[in-house]
Amino acid sequence: MLVTQEFTVKVNDETVLDNINLDFGPGIHIIMGPNGVGKSTFAHAIMGNPKYQTEGAVEFFGKDLLAMETWERSRAGLFMSFQQPTPISGLSNFQFIKQATYSHTEKQNISALLKNFKEHANNLHLEDEWDKKQLNVEASGGEKKKNELIQMLMLNPRCAILDEPDSGLDVDALQSLTEVIEDFARDDKIVIIVSHYENLIKRLNVDTVTVLGKDKTVRGDVTLAYKVLEEGFKNVE
């Protein structure tokens, strides 16, 4: 379970998210909201981006998440896929995943790890030498998004927050994405998706929909998402 209580997020003393009380259990959850309302901020603040100051409490499987460093949150089973994954030149995708998995668990057999990585890359139709490519350098928007998914699958977190995982994806890639998410969620995982694309939402078995608003937060089932998609955010009461 991921539970936020009176969760407030500020950037340079300016409040972006005010007093958010939400809980997420196993299943697929959608977060929507008008531009600039702080959806990405929510994801980053949960992950511990030092740019944000947080107040209130966030509980993650009984742990006090806000007291933990970012890497501790990751090691505790939290994952976030970035809307714009950061390029790191000179660091290959596989070197990175190796470092990341080693930081989570005991050192694993490297060839098994590589085999696993290549399988995921292959399933997502990434090019053959994907493991050798530099992390998020010279990759298309869609490739970067797929690479985030590989990282999620390799690290196998208990809870994944996906910040607009569908932007920049073509129809085929969107299909792969939904399959990956459905498959992943089946295993009692918490998946929180920041998105406002009908194409993604309608393909998933959504458990809850949360609309972040300037003044208040509304929670509902998937019909709330369709209402927003048809009528806009204004009519969500």
Place this chain on the structure above:
Amino acid sequence: MTDLNNLQQNKYTAGFETITDSESFEPGLTEEVVKRLSAIKNEPEWITEFRLKAFKHLQTITEPTWANVNYNPIDYQALSYYSAPKYRNKEDIPQEILDTFEKLGVPLHERDALLGIEDQNKIPTVAVDAVFDSVSIATTFQAELKKQGIIFCSISEAIQEHPELVKEYLGSVIPAKDNYFACLNSAVFTDGTFCYIPKGVKCPMELNTYFRINARNTGQFERTLIIADADSYVSYLEGCTAPAYDENTLHAAVVELVTHDRAEIKYSTVQNWYPGDENGVGGVLNFVTKRGLCKGESSKISWTQVETGSAVTWKYPSCILRGDNSVGEFYSVAVTKGKQMADTGTKMLHVGKNTKSTIISKGISFGDSSNTYRGQVRIGKTATNSRNYTQCDSLMLDNSKALTIPVVSQYNNSSIVEHEASAGKLSEEALFYLQSRGLDEENAVNCVVNGFCKDVFQKLPLEFAAEANKLLSVTLEGAVG
């Protein structure tokens, strides 16, 4: 009798002092000292003359002040110009000195280097010349190399055994009058390495010199001379460390390289002299003149350096591209932290036709350090159809300063000069991204910095690249947080 004080708190693992009986000169620099030095080394008169001429010139010049570094004035009279451990012959090297090199991971016995090599006919990968303060302690695989006509020995030995070669090349690339520190070195150089690769020979192993400063208040003035005759090839590695003393230690080396027609020298350095403590007390003053002459056509000299140590670095490994179609390369990673100051770079002087040079410099600075790249590319009138490509990148953290001073002068119209530069702070965003996958801060910084240096590390010989990587992580350990 060995005192191996590991200075853990400083993260500088090579900072221990070795207690050994040694013979040292009293501090002071006079004509008498120069003569005595030459006499103790039993040198022929022409070397004594070479020294005395340099000493005489030294009296008329002063230290350069243009570099972007600060240090307390050096009292040359307070330094000792010779310190050698006492032993009778090479079979009688004191145990504590052997232990020192073993601790530093330098294989002094051929059998050590051969350990793990099962195939009797397989040639070991590295031959070593180990220099301890003012003298060369041991040089391995000389006999093996001699079979192919390769000379690999200390410069002192070369002066005795191969005077004709030393006479021809010593000071031919860096004349004694070149600059203050080169002049000082020419007067008081003690030991260093001499290599000669004969015509058509590809040296079958890496030649490695390991310089260790041990004595206090002693300057180290090593002299290295490498000659690659026509159609030959050699890869040479240089490593250096020093104890962690409160006083500054002066290191003023001269390295000269000469390549004849179609010959190639690949010269790699991992410099890890003691950088001083976090308050800037102590550390090595590293004032080094390194220059290669591509004398023959289509010859090549490649400098690769990884600089993590020294309190102050003043060093510009350069190439004179005299032969037509000759190639000069400079690949550098310079890391400074704490109060370290580095002013380093290269000179590429194009003289021959169709000459090519490449410069890739990566400066990384942490803490209050300053890191300057200073480069000069000169494409002369005769150097038609020549090319230079320069790339200078700097990565900064904390209050550190990075400065890039490239000077380009071109005296013909048929040549092309390209320059790219970037300067950036280590991005918080990149660190957050890496940490969100479970890497702790140190590991995240390591990943970014290693990636940043990758172009240069790829140029290092394999074993050296691993060492450079390790050294870099150790250096970063103290730097972050």
